[in-house]
Amino acid sequence: MKIETLPEEFIKARPIIDTIEAAGYAAYYVGGSVRDTLLGLPIHDVDIATSAYPEEVKALFKRTVDTGIEHGTVMILDHGTGYETTTFRTESGYQDYRRPDSVKFVRSLKEDLNRRDFTINALALKTDGTIIDYFDGLTDLAEHRIKAVGDPEKRFNEDALRMMRAVRFASQLNFEIDPETIEGIKHHGPLLTKIAVERIHVEFVKMLLGQWPSKGLDVFMATGLYQYCPDFKAYQEQLNHLRDQLKRGLSNETAVWTLLASVFDLSWKQVNQLLKDWKSANQLIEDVQVATQAVSAISNHSVDDWLLYQTGSELLTIANEVAQQLDVFAYETPDLLNRYQVLQIHSKKELAVSGQDLMSAGIKPGPQLGQALSFLERQVVENHLNNQTQELLSAAIKFLNEKA
Structure with a gap:
């Protein structure tokens, strides 16, 4: 397959690949940017994989940063933009179920792509638009399927966070997860406890920010992953109900946790404890406490001027969004904000x-x-x-x- 017109982001990065190839090495665009281009989605970071070893890459460019050189990653700075360029590698030994114990640099693109998580992320793109697909990722993209590269049991044993990435992609892309991959998640769910809560936190929030959150939440619950997340085991019934209730993704992280706090019917103190357990920032905790209080007032038709004042326009918008998601009484957001704006003072x-x-x-x-x-x-x-x-x-x- 060949992409006839590459996005501007790839065209801007082409001099990097041209320089590497002129020195006799291979280099390709890889990862999420390739996947999203094929799906017609906006792309963000452009990542490059190369047969050149880190020191060989650094010798070709004037400005580089060793962002992860022990794993073969060098950041090349070009006209104010940074491009992560990583040497083809194989990995072995994952005693912490997250990071490899050893990394071996190789010259083979196929060996490098073989270590990636899902087939839709194991695609490489040449500067002329040619797609290299060793693991049938193009078919999985066309059929809207998330499938582990090779043996899912092995993939999740290597990096347990990949299970959360699977449910996140289901939510973001509206894809189904391959049955064997689902089974791998079920078997390895307990390994999620080996992963830092902060990393699980990021993936979980991204899942509920996706356009099809119920898609990800469905697998999150059906596979039992929720049991291995802080405090969620006690709220199985509420999470199952939420899975059937969510119509669209939330607007931001504060809305995500305000929704959960409202569904769990948490007190001010309980909100603090839940978010502390999820290693959240203090400002997020305070915002969720205030917004959750506002959701309760909105749903009970008891929004007075003092509550408007205490909550503020940003958190009022979030609280009303959550009330709308929960199918309880909610205001028209502009009407609510207008009531706030006409207050005599706002601080x-x-x-x-x-x-x-x-x-x-x-x-x-x-x-x-x-x-x-x-x-x-x-x-x-x-x-x-x-x-x-x-x-x-x-x-x-x-x-x-x-x-x-």
């Missing part, structure tokens, strides 16, 4: 008085100063007070006198 900094103003009016520094500011903030948000300096100063003094 405490927008109050017409500051702590300094209150002290100038005779209020002493200390806890009462903070109490007064918090009182004014809420009164303005809820439209009980106008955000005007004199009105707020009078209200603060009255508030503190009544408390005394």
